Amino acid sequence: MTEKTDAPKIEPTEHSEPLRRAIGERYLTYALSTIMHRALPDARDGLKPVHRRILYAMRELRLSPTGGFRKSAKISGDVMGNYHPHGDAAIYDAMARLAQDFNVRYPLVDGQGNFGNIDGDNPAASRYTEARLTAIAETLMEGLAENAVDFRPNYDGTLEEPVVMPAAFPNLLANGSSGIAVGMATNIPPHNLHELIDACQLMLNDPEASDDEIVRLVPGPDFPTGGVIVEPRETILETYRTGRGAFRLRARWAVEDLGRGAWQIVVTEIPYQVQKSKLIERLAELIQTKKVPILADVRDESAEDVRIVLEPRSRTVDPDMLMGMLFRNSDLEIRFNLNMNVLIDGRVPKVCSLKEVLRAFLDHRRDVLQRRSQHRIDKIDHRLEILEGFIITFLNLDRVIDIIRYDSEPKAALMAEVWGRKHKRATSEDDYVPPKPGKGELSEVQAEAILNMRLRSLRKLEEMELIAERDALRDERADLAALLADAGLQWARIGRDLAEVQKLFGKGTAMGKRRSDFADRTDAEEVPFEAMIEREPITVICSKMGWIRAMKGHVALETEVKFKDGDEGRFIFHAETTDKILLIGANGRFYTLIGANLPGGRGMGEPVRLMVDLPNDSEIVDLMIWRGGEKLLVASTAGDGFVVASEEVVAQTRAGKQVLTVREGVKTALCRRVSGDSVAVVGENRKLLVFPLIQLPEMAKGKGVRLQKYKDGGLSDAITFTLASGLSWKDPAGRTRLETDLAQWQGMRASTGAMAPRGFPRDNRFT
Known part of the structure; x- marks a missing residue:
């Protein structure tokens, strides 16, 4: 038998608080984490934490643009293990997007392998793809080794990661960003880097520059997939002034002459973030449902470039009319919403204007310049200290050699020696004279550097090189000190740095050319419905059971027509393909059919209830041609x-109109x-x-x-x-x-x- 022991009972501790406050505090913590550490980008470098950690991890792996590639699985694994404690799939998806040139205007990752395509196909698994940094991504991190930004401990405290990138260009606007936080969201389109830097130069020269002057230099977004922006300039100006608005973006198209009066439309650029495969499906659906009757066929002939061919039903169709209808009924035209909600200084979410975002970037660049300059001054001071010790060594070379050779504690002796006195060179240990205790001229750093000198550095020419280096460093330090003391010099230096970035990635390069153009919105899409359909006579036949069809031509109304067994004719009348046909249901609803959309008269037709949402228990009261x-x-x-006026009974949907x-x-x-x-x-x-x-x-x-x-x-x-x-x-x-x-x-x-x-x-x- 086992003996029972009277173990002391541990009473559970209870903490009581109102449920509302407990949930509120925890939800607020979650909301702040989502807003600051996941969904909203920083106005300074335009990056979210996951993107910042991906780039930093790739830098630590030395994946430079001129170096080799590494497996994406290795990169996402390092990011997950060292900096970002979330799923590797989410990390890889974020990295893959940075490599997609159809999603990112200036890709920050150079991918090798299948990183997805504009059709909407997903990237290959991370074990099959490789990646490295791009040249423009390196400029985002330029200065990390020069104390340009603050660092913080990673999630487990074993490493450090940058709080923000130095960002040599306005990445937030150049590449855009999107995200959904708690109670707020952001959606920023990409812009042209050359234009953004021109706007920055304007603000450097005139800090009070107006929004109108800035928008003259940045006329609108520049999407990686091109397209044509048809938003009025006044609307764009108001959008950039308030930080909220939308841009209407259309596909780029042209008419291709096939000879003998025949032609076809070729779409070469589709709107931003529209999947080409789904766009083709939608266009095919328009043909099948005859919602755009003047469109006969659509073909995807894309290879490396986008090439979507649209064939009209007749060569007499107006191309502008056809495209106007497609713009209205498909994603060949979209509205890209702008909501410039960003984190100011990495802490405060705010909806900013274009000017405010550029100002946040320029202020950040000034802070980076000051920190890098101070870091360089500290390095110069350290080097000058060592150079002074080296110069003393060359002036008193024999004495230094004696101390190092014969003194038991050469470091302390070098620091205690008062240099400049004449000493007799020791020929043996007995002739060596130890330094007298006192305050010497060499610091501990200088003494350590002297002891670590190589013998080859004792050449005669070395002394002249040391003096020249010292003088050059003194001049550089004076320039840096003047730079830190003068705000005007700092802004001028920032302007020169931006000009260098503009030269490398501006409109003079293939990547920097503007891709999205501007155009006035035409009125071609406001087309009367009859103009879209080729006008032809038809005979509409509807049976008692509701099977409807349209025979070509005006057939004699007394002509015998076949119906399904047990069914018989009820309505038969002459119409045209351009006619709207009213179907009046017993439930009081009016439905609208289009003559051109009725099934052909070869068979028995189709049930009208497949075309409109007429309940099974509601019979057809009447069928008639609509007249305005x-x-x-x-x-x-x-x-x-x-x-009732006839205009009041036309229905726009399958559900009809009560x-x-x-x-x-x-x-x-x-x-x-x-x-x-x-x-x-x-x-x-x-x-x-x-x-x-x-x-x-x-x-x-x-x-x-x-x-x-x-x-x-x-x-x-x-x-x-x-x-x-x-x-x-x-x-x-x-x-x-x-x-x-x-x-x-x-x-x-x-x-x-x-x-x-x-x-x-x-x-x-x-x-």
């Missing part, structure tokens, strides 16, 4: 109705074109009422007003006509009857009416 400028009479089976409001158990009874000055209504009780048309209100939608009063049943039919011409209908024998004396049926709207005249159709319908 007309008035329509709509009414429900309950006897309510009103007049025009007539019907309650449960009530359906749409009819839709008739309005003509004349009177309304004739007949109910299921065969009572006929005639009243003036002006008694019916014109509405856009709603239930309407009472047309006729019923004790039992509801409305059968209604029609508008001219009272002076009389009311006509067809009797059971098919003969047309005309009644001109309608006094006994005339009354006020919503009255009962009188029994229909003898010979009125048994189905209670006028037509």
